[in-house]
Amino acid sequence: MVRFVWVLALLAVVAPASAAPLVLVERGQARATLVVGTDPSEQAQGAAQELQSYLQRITGAQLPIAARPGSGANVLIGQAAARDAAARLGLPLPTGQTYLFNDEGYVIASDGETLILAGNETEPYEGTYFAVYDFLHSLGCRWYFPGEFGEVVPRRATVTVPALRRTVRPDMRVRDTWYSGHLATTAQQQEEFRIWKRRNRMSRTALWLHCADPNARFLQNPVDDSTYRLLPKEKYWETHPEFYSLNPGGTRNERFLCMANPGALQAAADTVAEYFRDNPNHHTFAFSPPDAPVLCHCPACTEAMHGGYGGEGEGEVSDAYFGFVFRLADEVARRCPNRWVASMAYYNRCRPPEGVEGKRKNLLIQLASIQQCALHSYTDPRCASRQEFGAMFRRWAELSAGQVFYEYAPHDWTHLQRPTWRSQGIAEDYRLMKKLGGWGYSNEGQMAWLSTGLNYYVRARIAWNVDEDPAAMIRDFCRRFFGPAATPMHRYYTTVEQALRDAPVHFSSPAADEFFTALPRPLLDRCAAWLEQAGRLATAEPYRSRVAAFQIHFDRFNALEKARAAMARGDYAAAARFGEAMLETVARVGNSALLQDAGPWGGSLTGAAVTAFAKRVQPWTDGTKGRLIAALPAEALFRADPASRGVVGRWYLPDANTKGWRSIRLTADWITQGVSGPDGALYRGLGWYRVPLELPQGVSGRVRLFFPEVKGSDVWVWCNGVFAGHTRNTGSALMTVDLEGRLRPGRNLIALRVQGSGGRSPALCVRGEGGISLPPFLFVPLDEGEFPDKRTELSVLPAQWLFRTDPEGKGEALGWARPDLSADGWRQIPVPAVWEETWVGAYDADAWYRVRFTIPAEARGKRLVLRFGAVDEQAWVYLNGELIGEHTEQSTGETVHQIWDRPFEVPLTNARFGEENVLAVRVRDSVGAGGIWKPVRLYQLP
Ligand SMILES: [Zn+2]
Ligand SMILES: [Zn+2]
Numbered sequence: 001m002v003r004f005v006w007v008l009a010l011l012a013v014v015a016p017a018s019a020a021p022l023v024l025v026e027r028g029q030a031r032a033t034l035v036v037g038t039d040p041s042e043q044a045q046g047a048a049q050e051l052q053s054y055l056q057r058i059t060g061a062q063l064p065i066a067a068r069p070g071s072g073a074n075v076l077i078g079q080a081a082a083r084d085a086a087a088r089l090g091l092p093l094p095t096g097q098t099y100l101f102n103d104e105g106y107v108i109a110s111d112g113e114t115l116i117l118a119g120n121e122t123e124p125y126e127g128t129y130f131a132v133y134d135f136l137h138s139l140g141c142r143w144y145f146p147g148e149f150g151e152v153v154p155r156r157a158t159v160t161v162p163a164l165r166r167t168v169r170p171d172m173r174v175r176d177t178w179y180s181g182h183l184a185t186t187a188q189q190q191e192e193f194r195i196w197k198r199r200n201r202m203s204r205t206a207l208w209l210h211c212a213d214p215n216a217r218f219l220q221n222p223v224d225d226s227t228y229r230l231l232p233k234e235k236y237w238e239t240h241p242e243f244y245s246l247n248p249g250g251t252r253n254e255r256f257l258c259m260a261n262p263g264a265l266q267a268a269a270d271t272v273a274e275y276f277r278d279n280p281n282h283h284t285f286a287f288s289p290p291d292a293p294v295l296c297h298c299p300a301c302t303e304a305m306h307g308g309y310g311g312e313g314e315g316e317v318s319d320a321y322f323g324f325v326f327r328l329a330d331e332v333a334r335r336c337p338n339r340w341v342a343s344m345a346y347y348n349r350c351r352p353p354e355g356v357e358g359k360r361k362n363l364l365i366q367l368a369s370i371q372q373c374a375l376h377s378y379t380d381p382r383c384a385s386r387q388e389f390g391a392m393f394r395r396w397a398e399l400s401a402g403q404v405f406y407e408y409a410p411h412d413w414t415h416l417q418r419p420t421w422r423s424q425g426i427a428e429d430y431r432l433m434k435k436l437g438g439w440g441y442s443n444e445g446q447m448a449w450l451s452t453g454l455n456y457y458v459r460a461r462i463a464w465n466v467d468e469d470p471a472a473m474i475r476d477f478c479r480r481f482f483g484p485a486a487t488p489m490h491r492y493y494t495t496v497e498q499a500l501r502d503a504p505v506h507f508s509s510p511a512a513d514e515f516f517t518a519l520p521r522p523l524l525d526r527c528a529a530w531l532e533q534a535g536r537l538a539t540a541e542p543y544r545s546r547v548a549a550f551q552i553h554f555d556r557f558n559a560l561e562k563a564r565a566a567m568a569r570g571d572y573a574a575a576a577r578f579g580e581a582m583l584e585t586v587a588r589v590g591n592s593a594l595l596q597d598a599g600p601w602g603g604s605l606t607g608a609a610v611t612a613f614a615k616r617v618q619p620w621t622d623g624t625k626g627r628l629i630a631a632l633p634a635e636a637l638f639r640a641d642p643a644s645r646g647v648v649g650r651w652y653l654p655d656a657n658t659k660g661w662r663s664i665r666l667t668a669d670w671i672t673q674g675v676s677g678p679d680g681a682l683y684r685g686l687g688w689y690r691v692p693l694e695l696p697q698g699v700s701g702r703v704r705l706f707f708p709e710v711k712g713s714d715v716w717v718w719c720n721g722v723f724a725g726h727t728r729n730t731g732s733a734l735m736t737v738d739l740e741g742r743l744r745p746g747r748n749l750i751a752l753r754v755q756g757s758g759g760r761s762p763a764l765c766v767r768g769e770g771g772i773s774l775p776p777f778l779f780v781p782l783d784e785g786e787f788p789d790k791r792t793e794l795s796v797l798p799a800q801w802l803f804r805t806d807p808e809g810k811g812e813a814l815g816w817a818r819p820d821l822s823a824d825g826w827r828q829i830p831v832p833a834v835w836e837e838t839w840v841g842a843y844d845a846d847a848w849y850r851v852r853f854t855i856p857a858e859a860r861g862k863r864l865v866l867r868f869g870a871v872d873e874q875a876w877v878y879l880n881g882e883l884i885g886e887h888t889e890q891s892t893g894e895t896v897h898q899i900w901d902r903p904f905e906v907p908l909t910n911a912r913f914g915e916e917n918v919l920a921v922r923v924r925d926s927v928g929a930g931g932i933w934k935p936v937r938l939y940q941l942p
Contacts, residue, residue: 020112020163021112021160021161021162021163022073022110022112022113022114022115022160022161023073023158023159023160024055024063024073024075024115024159024160024161025055025058025059025061025063025157025158025159026157026158027157027158028059028060028061028157029061030061030062030063030064031072031073032063032070032072032073032074032075032115033063033064033065033066033069033070033072033073033074033075034048034051034052034063034064034065034066034075034077035066035067035068035069035070035074035075035076035077035081036048036065036066036067036077036078036080036081037067037076037078037080037081038067038068038080039080040067040077040078040080040081041078041079041080041121041128043078043121043126043128043129044077044078044079044080044081044118044121044128045065045078046129047077047078047117047128047129047131047132048065048077048078048132049065050129050132050133050136051063051075051077051117051132051135051136052065054136054139054141054153055159057153058139058141058153058154058155058156058159059155059156059157059158059159060157063075069114073113073114073115074113074114074115075114075115075117076114076115076116076117076118077117077118077128077131077132078117078118078121078128079093079095079118079121079128081118082107082116082117082118083118085114085116086107086109086116086118089109089111089116089165091107091109091116091165091167093106093107093118093119093120093127094106094107094119094120094127094167094169095120095121095122096120096122097120097122097123097124097125097218099283099338099339099340101173101207101218101219101283101439102169102173103120103122103125104119104120104125104127104169104170104173105119105120105127105167105168105169105170106118106119106120106127106128106130106131106134106167106168107119107131107166107167107168108131108134108135108164108166108168109164109165109166110161110162110163110164110165111163112163115135115161116131117131117132117135118131119131119168123206123218124203124204124206124207124218125204126198126204129198130168130201131168133198133199133200133201134168134201139154139159140152140153140154140480141153141154142476142477142480142481143196143199143200143457144454144457144477144481145196145449145594146189146192146193146195146196146449146593147192147196147593149545149546149549149594150196150449152480152481154480168464170201170463170464171430171434171462171463171464171465171466172430172433172434172438172439172440172441172463172464173402173439173440174203174207174208174219174404174439174440174441174442175201175202175203175440175441175459175460175463175464176197176202176203176205176207176208176440176441176442176443177197177202177409177441177442177443177444177445177456177459178205178442178443178444178445179193179445179446179447180444180445180446183446183447185447185593189447189593192593197460200456200457200460200461201460201464202460202463203440206218207219208220208221208404208442209221210223211223211226211229211284211285211286211287211288211342212226212229216282216284216286217279217281217282217283218283218284219283219284219286219340219342219364219404220284220285220286220342221286221366221442222286222287222288222342222343222344222366223286223288223344224288224289224290224291224344224346225255225288225289225290225291226286226287226288227255227256227257227287227288227289227290228254228255228256229271229285229287230257230267230268230271230272230287230328231243231244231257231264231267231268231271232271233254235267236267237254240263240264240267242258242261242263242264243257243258243261243263243264243267244256244257244258244264245257245258245259245294245295245296245297245298245301246258246296246297246298246301247297248297253294255290255294256289256290256294256295256296257296257324258296258298258300258301259296259301259304259320259321259323259324260296260298260300260301260303260304260320260324261298261300265324265327265328265331266331268328269328269331269332269335272285272328272332272335272336272339272341273332273335273336276336276339283339283340284339284340284341284342284364285332285339285340285341285342286340286341286342286343286364287342287343288343288344288346288366289321289346289349291346295317295320295321296320301320304319304320304323305317305319305320306319306320306354317348317349318345318349318350318351318352318353318354319353319354319355321349321353322343322345322349322352322353322356323353323355323356325341325343325363326353326356326360326363326399328341329341329360329362329363330360332362333360333361333362338362339362340362340363340364340401341360341362341363341364342363342364342365342366343363343364343365343366344365344366344367344368344406345365345366345367345368345392345396346368346370347368347370347371350367350368350369350370350389350392351392352392352395352396352399353399356399358399359398359399359400359401360399360400360401361401362401363399363400363401363402364400364401364402364403364404364439365396365400365402365403365404366403366404366405366406366442367392367393367396367403367404367405367406368406369389369405369406369407369408370406370408370411370508371508372385372386372389372508373385373386373506373507373508374407374408374410374411374420374507374508374509375422375425375500375501375503375505375506375507375518376425376501376503376506377422377424377425377426377428377429378390378393378428378429378432379428379429379432380425380428383506384506385506390432393432393433393436393438394436397436397437397438402437402438402439403433403436403437403438403439404438404439404440404441404442405433405438405440405441405442405443406441406442406443406444407441407443407444408443408444408508408509409443409444409445409446409452409455409456409459410446410448410451410452410455410509411508411509412446412448412451412509412603413509413603414509414510414511414512414603414604414605415597415603415604415605415606415609416509416510416512416515416557416560416603416605417448417450417451417553417556417557417595417596417597417605418451418510418515418519418557419450419451419453419496419497419500419553419557420451420452420453420455420500421452421453421454421455421493421496421497421500422455422497422500422501423454423455423458423470423471423473423474423497424470424471424497424501425501426455426458426459426462426470427458427462427466427468427469427470430459430462430463430466431466431467433466434466440463441459441463443459447593447596448593448594448595448596449593449594449595450549450550450552450553450589450594450595451553451595453493454473454474454477457473457477458470458473461473471494474490474493474494474497475490477493478490478493481543481546482534482538482543482546482547483538483540483543484537484538484539484540484543485533485534485535485537485538485543485547488530488531488533488534488537489530489531489534489547489550491530492527492530492531492534492550492554495523495526495527495530496519496527499518499519499523500518500519503517503518504517504518504674505517505518505671505672511604511605511669511711511769511773512560512561512564512605513564513667513668513669513672513773513774514668514669514672515557516561516564516668517668517672517673519557521561521565524558524561527554527558528554528558531547531550531551531554534547534550534551535547535548535551549589549594549595552585552588552589552595553585553594553595555581555585556582556585556586556595556607559578559579559581559582559585559607560578560582560605560610562578562581563575563576563578563579563582563610563614564667564774566578566614567614567617567708567709567774568631568634568666568667568774568775569631570621570628570630570631570775570777571621572614572615572617572618572621572622573614573618573621573622575610575614575617575618576611576614576615576618578610578614579607579608579610579611579612579613579614580607580611581607582597582606582607582610582611583597583607583608583611584607585607586607617706617708620706620734620779620781621777621779623782624782625781625782625783625786626704626779626780626781626782627779627780627782628777628778628779629695629699629703629777629778629779629780630693630695630699630777630778631775631776631777631778632666632691632693632750632775632776632777632778633666633691633692633693633775634665634666634667634775635663635664635665635666636663636664636666636689636690636691636692637658637661637662637663637664637689637690637691638661638662638663638664638670638675638687638688638689638690639651639660639661639662639687639688640670640675640683640685640686640687640688641685641686641687641688641753642677642683642685642686644686646686646688646753647753650721651688651690651751652688652690652718652721652723652749652751652753653721654720654721654749656690658690661690664689664771666689666691666772666773666774666775666776667773667774667775668771668773669711669769669770669771669772669773670683670687670756670770670771671683671684671756671769671770671771673771675687675770675771683756683770684756684757684769684770685755685756685770686753686754686755686756687753687754687756687770687771688751688752688753688754689750689751689752689754689772690749690750690751691749691750691751691752692747692748692749692750693747693748693749693750693778694746694747694748695743695744695745695746695748696745697745698745699743699745699778700741700743701740701780702738702740702780702781702784703739703740703743703778703779703780704736704737704738704739704740704778704779704780704781704787705717705724705736705737705739705750705776705777705778706734706735706736706776706777706778706779707727707735707736707737707772707776708774708776708777709772709773709774710729710735710754710771710772710773711756711757711769711770711771711772711773712729712754712755712756712757712769712770712771713728713729713755713756713757714726714727714728714729714754714755715727715729715735715737715752715753715754715755715772716752716753717737717739717750717751717752717753718750718751718752718753719739719742719743719748719749719750719751720742720743720744720748720749721749722742724737724738724739724742725737725738725789732902732903733788733903734786734787736787738787738789738790739778743778752772752776754770754771754772755770756769756770756771757769757770784941784942785863785865785941785942790941790942791939791940791941791942792939792940793937793938793939793940794855794856794859794864794938794939794940796853796854796855796856796938797831797851797853797919797936797937797938798851798853799830799831800828800829800830800831801828801829801830801831801849801850801851801932802823802826802827802828802829802849802850802851803826803827803828803829803835803840803847803848803849803850804816804825804826804827804847804848805840805843805845805846805847806845806846806847806848806922807845807846809845809846811846811848811922812922815881816848816850816920816922817848817878817881817882817883817918817920817922818881818918819880819881819917819918821850826850827839829849831849831851831932831935831936832869832931832932832933832934832935832936833931833932833933834872834929834930834931834933835847835925835929835930835931836928836929836930836931837929838931840930840931843925843930844925844926844927844928844930845924845925846922846923846924847922847923847925847930847931848920848921848922848923849919849920849921849923849932850918850919850920850921851918851919852916852917852918852919853916853917853919853938854914854915854916854917855911855912855913855914855915855917855938856913856914857913857914859913859940860913860914862940862941863907863940863941864907864908864911864938864939864940864941865905865906865907865908865938865939865941866885866905866906866907866908866919866936866937866938866939867903867904867905867936867937867938867939868887868903868904868905868906868932868934868936869903869933869934869935869936869937870900870901870902870903870933870934871887871900871904871921871923871931871932871933871934872900872901872923872925872928872929872930872931872933873896873899873900873923873924873925873926873927873930874886874887874888874889874896874899874923874924874925875887875888875904875921875922875923875924875932876888876921876922877906877919877920877921878919878920878921878922879908879909879910879911879917879918879919879920880910880911880912880917880918881918881920882909882910884906884907884908884909884910885906885907887899887902887904887906888924896926896927901934903934908938
């Protein structure tokens, strides 16, 4: 059995105390030579230049770089200059590169006359650079964030080096964080990040290149959708279609393979063996399935799934997929010794496979923790999510030779840009990783350095030495980075980190209600006071700018909390102003790598999105479309109803027995407030709220209840013991229920029954949610035609329309909207339908729809509206030859990516009553599906 030799984590041997300290610079005068040897490597020259440059910035003195030692003290930099001297000291320089990748490291040693700074320079290692940066770190240089902003260079006139002898090796072989491919980064930002990574001793990109990159000769990153590499299409597609995965419709998928076909396994093994034969200096063959769980639906693969096709996120994909991977690894082990097979245990297959035993010594697993709680550590007994992942990691460590963590750092789909600071948690996680033999991390990073704080820095250091004290790192950071403001900034930083660590909630990418449950208002107020104190103390540069940057970051999420608090009061005008304040903070740092207002996927908690949300609700409160009467109180009674007994038990009656009910906030979902199922799992069933409401005299008429934000699928409403209505959460339509005639002056009782929603497993899937997360409010609408329960649908539109493509965009000029146009050249098409799924097939340009229908004569004088569920992408609507409305980039001010699935309405002007009308719709599609793909309905408004 191979045992990894991985014990020389940090080997420090102190030389005899008698040795005199080495003097490099004395009172601003150079006293030493930087020696690179007569035939120096590029790395040694680069490292020497870095040392020269930083020593000059520290002392003002420039040390010469020379090929040979000078008369005074000498610094031997790199293999060529230091190899013999290091051997004489009994500290041989790390060198070479084996398939175990455990040969990285460097030596820092001084005997009073020479200082050795040299390490393994064999590709892909940068040991000599690391020795220099480690030495500069010991002098007080720090690179906390990329670029000038994050750099700390101390000033001093004299630099001496005590006697020391150290060989330094990393605890983690893979140390990588990369900017997510979804980020809009500039070349300069990428370059600053690359330099920052080297200065913090992280791995070169070359170590962990994309597996399809022809230069990926070391470890390979098993990137999504690379399984096709195993079965080259030109070789097997024609002759062996059965090697490829079977789609449900009977066709085959060239991007994925049949996991059960023995021929496919042999062909894949042949591919890997040929790859290693043709690339003898390559170490790894990596591959991963496509991002979405594309699978083989043949009987054998179906059987191997163990019933798991429907269980996306529950991990049954693992059994079929990794069953194949393990068989392939065994075959490759027989044919190609000392070579690696690598694949990814992604979110839908992070669970280790069942039915497999024994450690595969040639298998590397990239382990994705994408749906995990990102607040807590794997050893935190209060966090079920992290414990579940820790259990999976332990099992993977039994089954595979190496594991590389794939974390989102941070996971922030909402783009809240909240602080994610967790130095203690990182240290705990990586100590577990080392204990189980993990190989390190390859994280998807964000360009949001104020939000990530010191995480990247701490992670880079901990990966070299898991025993380094993270609390000391934070203290050191505050002292060096904030100078006179160190004390209040340290309070701020550690208070936030501790609050997140102690948070009773668990999230990966938090919604606002979750985040502010972890960091509530009183704590934010304390933070604001410390920042203000720091601002008063940091009057000189660079400290002033550094404190100011952290202040701006705080101001942004502080404004978000104030926006949410305003929404809770029903004051959406104030909420919109706080949303704009969020945008303004980002403008103050210039939307840079430090802080941005746009995430990779947009995000619901950008300043722009918060402002837009508040402005969508505001017209229903400020008299534009409606007038606010009262917001419901922010606290109510709550009871879970897992067996659906509430309706029969009449939990909605004003005098119902409330024994067993608990107090709950209407400003955060119930999971956030600790509501759990019988086995401690997150509760996503039915829940009831009883909300008392005092009303003054004179509230009458067309009062409605508005639900600005519901975490769940449906809400049923009772008012003073009587059922008032139901509203569904579609994500786009307004959620309101009519309370006309049901309220009375004085005390009222509103009962709400909410259906939660979300995935099934807390750790393996979307974590689910339930409840009311912003208090509903009462309002009086100006026009009731907006509400579905006040409308009458006129069922006059047929299911088949006429259709014609218009690739040159001539339809308008040719009068294709005209009522008297002939049907020649037009064909029938179903509506709703995506046209690419009809006879039309792949087509991206203009196309026209036409349909004839009769509006009843009785509708004359009524207001009619045509509602389109969605048109992909842009639509122009004509009635009887006249343009009556459009839903386009121009009319909405939004992009086709935003409007393609959005409902829209067109008032039916120009209608003929009691006779035939001709509706024509010009649709423009630029990419993908296309067409009128959701129902079109005609409504009569009240
Ligand atoms: Zn199959
Ligand atoms: Zn947690």
